[in-house]
Amino acid sequence: MTLRKILITGASRGIGKAIALQLAHCERYHLILHASSEQSLVRLATTLPDNCVYEMMPCDFTDLPATDQFVKDLKGKHSDLYGVVSNAGISRDKALAYQPVKEIDELLTVNLRVPILLAKAAMKLFSKNGAGVFIAMSSCVAEMGNAFQSVYAATKAANTALCRSLAREAGVLHGGQNIRFVSISPGFIETEMTESLSDEIKEKYLHQIPAGRFGTTEDVANAVRFLISDDASYINGGEFKINGGLI
Ligand SMILES: NC(=O)c1ccc[n+]([C@@H]2O[C@H](COP(=O)([O-])OP(=O)(O)OC[C@H]3O[C@@H](n4cnc5c(N)ncnc54)[C@H](OP(=O)(O)O)[C@@H]3O)[C@@H](O)[C@H]2O)c1
Numbered sequence: 001m002t003l004r005k006i007l008i009t010g011a012s013r014g015i016g017k018a019i020a021l022q023l024a025h026c027e028r029y030h031l032i033l034h035a036s037s038e039q040s041l042v043r044l045a046t047t048l049p050d051n052c053v054y055e056m057m058p059c060d061f062t063d064l065p066a067t068d069q070f071v072k073d074l075k076g077k078h079s080d081l082y083g084v085v086s087n088a089g090i091s092r093d094k095a096l097a098y099q100p101v102k103e104i105d106e107l108l109t110v111n112l113r114v115p116i117l118l119a120k121a122a123m124k125l126f127s128k129n130g131a132g133v134f135i136a137m138s139s140c141v142a143e144m145g146n147a148f149q150s151v152y153a154a155t156k157a158a159n160t161a162l163c164r165s166l167a168r169e170a171g172v173l174h175g176g177q178n179i180r181f182v183s184i185s186p187g188f189i190e191t192e193m194t195e196s197l198s199d200e201i202k203e204k205y206l207h208q209i210p211a212g213r214f215g216t217t218e219d220v221a222n223a224v225r226f227l228i229s230d231d232a233s234y235i236n237g238g239e240f241k242i243n244g245g246l247i
Contacts, residue, residue: 003030003053005081006228007074009061009118010088012040014191015137018217019085020044022225024052032078034070034088036060061088061110071117081125083133083228086115086159091193093148104151111155119166119181127170131178133228136163138185140243159183160239167237180236182227187243189215211244 006023010016012035023029031054035041041056048054059070074081090110092103115136126132141149142157163181170179188194188205194214206214223242226232241247 001028004028004083005030005032005078006083006085007032007034007057007078007081007118008085008087009034009114011035012044014193015186015189015217015220016085016087017044017047018221019087019224021047022218022221023228024048024054026225027051029083030054032057032074032081034059036088061114062106064109067109067114067117071121074118075121075125079125080129081122082129082131083135084118084122085135085137085224085228086118087135087137088114089137089155089193091149091152093152095148096150099151107151107155111152112158115159116162119162123166123170123179126179127174127177132180133232134163134166134181135224135227136160136181136183138183138239140185140187140241140246142185144247156185160185163239164237178233180233182232182235182237182240184220184223184227184240184242186220187215187241187246189217189220191217205246209244209246213244215242215244 006029008016008020011020011033020031020033023031033041033054034057038056038058041058059066061067090107092107119134122132122134136159138160139156141153142160146153160183163183166181220242223240227235
């Protein structure tokens with residue numbers, strides 16, 4: 001069986017790590033694991049099953065030339081790429097009026113410029129290979145809005161818009177091929193990203209979640225495992241919500 005090559009960005013911890021572990025246990029994929037540094041990927045590698053086929057591609061996505069090289073290397077070394085889970089992201093919660101421009105630029109770069117460049121590379125490779133799945137990480141705040149996350153929310157909404165448009169574009173340019181662009185939209189998931197929120201804010205969210213609990217990284221990874229598989233071959237373009245009923 002030929003293993004399908006899947007790039008997972010931000011695989012070192014949180015949601016990305018859970019996705020990497022789930023896909024590793026499927027024994028169907030050759031994983032290309034990304035994080036900002038090699039060090040964090042080495043830690044991840046110790047947790048993977050022995051028979052997992054993987055390689056590491058670290059890159060700090062705030063470094064524009066390094067990111068451009070990363071995309072070039074991806075296309076050069078992995079022309080048989082089957083999937084991308086564009087998961088790496090940052091938050092930087094702050095009132096917009098007081099947010100330094102440097103932070104705004106970082107949010108736009110890591111959360112939006114990078115997914116766009118990866119989607120561009122993926123579309124090229126998928127169309128040559130005749131199939132592929134691109135999964136972008138949005139967030140419930142894209143639809144709900146959230147005070148102190150205006151730029152973050154804007155970048156996340158843009159990821160959904162990107163997938164909706166690219167699904168249509170793939171249909172126009174490469175109709176009949178099995179190329180899919182799907183955005184997923186997690187609710188409140190317990191990771192380092194949400195750890196720093198005050199107990200008061202966490203309590204406020206909890207009251208709004210019909211499931212009565214916060215999401216786990218496995219809740220998101222389960223959805224990704226399904227969406228990347230052939231069982232999801234008719235799911236394309238739209239937004240896939242994983243939020244316990246929050247919205
Ligand atoms: N947690 C939630 O409640 C929630 C809800 C909705 C959406 N999301 C989205 O889900 C994704 C994962 O979130 P998470 O909670 O798992 O976050 P996390 O625990 O903070 O992990 C973030 C991941 O992104 C990577 N990353 C951060 N900055 C980077 C940079 N400059 N260059 C390259 N990689 C970088 C990190 O790599 P290093 O370890 O090397 O830093 C890490 O692997 C994000 O896109 C987030 O917006 C999360």
